[in-house]
Amino acid sequence: MAEAERIIGTPDTPDTPGAAGAEPEQPDSGAAPDEAAAPRGRRRIAVLFSVAALAYALDLVSKLIVVAKLEHHEPIEIIGDWLKFEAIRNAGAAFGFGEAFTIIFTVIAAAVIVVIARLARKLYSLPWAIALGLLLGGALGNLTDRIFRAPGVLEGAVVDFIAPKHFAVFNLADSAIVCGGILIVLLSFRGLDPDGTVHKD
16 A cells, blocks of 8 residues: 555655545546647647648649649649649549549548548647548548539549559649558557557557
């Protein structure tokens, strides 16, 4: 008992009425870390949604500009033949894969958004907040195209425009998704969990 009291920081004193009266208050001291963690958790959630909003806004604005200024026009060379801006409509997944499964990719994107929103409640890690924010913003960006662009709801073609040489054409939403995924892989290798704990296998 004395050793336990020493570990949690309670003075090792003989049983007295004051000491006995203090014992029922020990559970309250255990709740203090949770109370301190709550604001930190809310800050991480704020970071997640801020990153997601920024990624989504950049993707949305870029696509509006591309559709208005670049679609049905000649590609714009940025770095010679190595990098161009070329407007295309992509009915498949990121980087043009799986064009026959547009609805499936739409459902997957919606599911990813729901999972991230649920995971946010247990989020205490800043790197994870950034990674999930990138995934969320990218998924929302492409999902918006799936819902609102032709040929129809849930079957819309995504606007892509970044065209490196010898590579698939993509957009900023795809970039956010890939960067978020890479960051998650790195965090997993380091053993950092979304709740801020570190595990070693």
